[in-house]
Amino acid sequence: DSGVTQTPKHLITATGQRVTLRCSPRSGDLSVYWYQQSLDQGLQFLIQYYNGEERAKGNILERFSAQQFPDLHSELNLSSLELGDSALYFCASSRTASSGNTIYFGEGSWLTVV
């Protein structure tokens, strides 16, 4: 158990809908990351937050947004969903925002768009 908690574990929704994925980082970790894993793109970095502030942005679509709250939990909002958004979404956390920190991953949220 990495200590990173993600909900829901599985989600099935229709195209055009909006979903929110939730993440609680490991105790003491200030940085949260979101990654997307799909068959064609592999594991891709989406976005990183550190202590409530956006720190780095990767290949995140404009239809997607995220935030980190004062209690350090984070949410990833996916809107106007398309079939191609079906993927495993990981949340991860680390102690600080710097490279070299070990990044621990949650179990992922499986999103299926039908």
Add this chain to the structure above:
Amino acid sequence: AQKVTQAQTEISVVEKEDVTLDCVYETRDTTYYLFWYKQPPSGELVFLIRRNSFDEQNEISGRYSWNFQKSTSSFNFTITASQVVDSAVYFCALSEAGYGGSQGNLIFGKGTKLSVKP
């Protein structure tokens, strides 16, 4: 540009065989970090090891060992006496220090699927 290449897409071995998973990376940074993660069939990503660019010592942890060679930009992972429970997808990843050491995110390879048959 930064890149991680895991040329072996799939490997199949019989239990008790040794197996080496290859990882080659590209980076312009002199300070960087390399990682291996394991993704079993259940889907979670499990951290295995982190190595920084200044430490080329090989590491052994039980049946696992890692060989880091800066000269060839490789960070290979060997499982000795493989077991069925080792069946998983293994990912190599790179984190660059970047300006001010602020690049915390990971760049992953495509992964190597290891199947260990009884």
